[in-house]
Amino acid sequence: MTVRTRFAPSPTGGLHLGGVRTALFSYLFAKKHQGKFILRIEDTDQNRFVEGAEEYILNCLDWCGISPDESPFHQGEYAPYRQSERKEIYKKYALQLVETGHAYYAFDTPAELEEMRSKYKTDSNPSPQYDLHVRMKMKNSLSLNAEETQTLLQNNTPYVIRLLIPSNRTIQFKDLIRGEISNESHLLDDKVLLKADGMPTYHLAVVVDDYLMKITHAFRGEEWLPSAPIHILLWEYLGWQNDMPQWAHLPLILKPDGNGKLSKRDGERLGFPVFAMNWTNPETSEKSIGFKEIGFLPEAFINLLALLGWSSGLEQEIFSKEELIEQFAIEKVHKGGAKFDYEKAKWINHEWIKKSEPKHLLNTVKNLYDANQIKIESENKLLEVISLVKERCHLLNDFIMQGIYFFQTPTTFDVEAVKPKWNDAKLHFFQQLISTLKNTEEWSATHVETQFKNLAADHNIKIGELQMPFRIMLVGGKYGPSVFHIAELLGSEKTIQRIQNLLNVL
């Protein structure tokens, strides 16, 4: 049997960290078993449809390197992969359930449902359900006689189809992560299967599609655990229980401070992204920053996601996608939720930047520079800059500050780092240095360093006293790699020019 997993988001907005992790685990599991990973769009709520969200989700998966084998954009033998295009299929099965006595028509209007809820609401039962206690008091094909039901149906009275929950059953199933889960059926409510607009609810759609698409392992967030018994029942009533996928309910990703599910708002509040990529809500024009745009490498992003709720058991923490596929084991997924730690996320990105070949970073950095109007003379020079500064870049955007002075003359100088200790002796040293460097034929870090040191000795000034001013001249600030390496890459002309620049200011 071929392993088939699916990621089934609803296209309602930006793709959340937790969503990408669900996709990632599904992908890793499928690939580990030479299986297929499917993207299915769960757009059964027409009120929540958001323009562009589908393409955006696919783009995010592509960027992460976990592209689906089948999706609305790839097509495959189980198309369509968009639930809104499978409307008729669900209806057929809903009717089948009515015929077999496991579901029924309900004609209650939203107002009547509201009325029911307020009527039966008590302190000890703040949210009454449409269940065995009230169903016979409502307007449905169970409480009405056959003629009444027929009449309503013939008059095109809006109706939903509800699942008839048995009164006294213990519903058990085995979750791959949590083991045996058990629920009592009398606590469940008669969930709507088919809505009045003819669309299925998630409950019906997920079962029908997982069956039709031959899904073997279903990964989803822990928030689905309470409705799992509904799905188990549906698999059984539809006569498919032998084909039911194995369930795996993933732990939640929690906010760093306090408790609760990590939300978009938490990211805004605490200053980190929650979405994989930039997302602009087309209705409100509200923009949310993504991991990609804030400067994460996709390798680092999936690495950090993998470590949220899963651990290899090894001491290794940095994993390539291939290593993740190899190491991933569902048994090693945690039960408890994990708080998101942005500091650690940045550390992982930093590790990835450090270990990346400059060539691998070239295009990304080049695009970054283009976007920031930093002109580079050549790719080769940029390559050298990247390899010189990458170990001090935690986010890709750090390449701007760490590399810009190689391409643009600093316009501001941290004079405070120089001025307090500045004196004529140092002024003379640098004046002398300019002429010395002008006459230098060989230009390399070691050569400049030798010249610099010899001259310092001649002037009887400690070299340490002179390096900082030199750095400020070349860089503008107190950061960057060895000054002599900077000078080497800059070339003699620019180096000399920059010394003169600061001398003019001081």
Next chain:
RNA sequence: GCCGCGUUGGUCAAUCGGUUAAGACGCCUCCCUUUCACGGAGGAAUGACGAGUUCGACUCUCGUACGUGGUACCA
């Protein structure tokens, strides 16, 4: 309220009945470096609580507490 699920340092986590309870992030100290980093050495810091089972419990059982999810014609 009810139901489900969970609980090892600040955070991520190893351990699958017997360990001085790993490792990582972050934090602190020191070394390297007269920049910022990187790297290296060290440090502080952990089994929610209470019963049981057992020769022996972080590991198994039960209870309590706490947290979290669900309780929609949303997914």
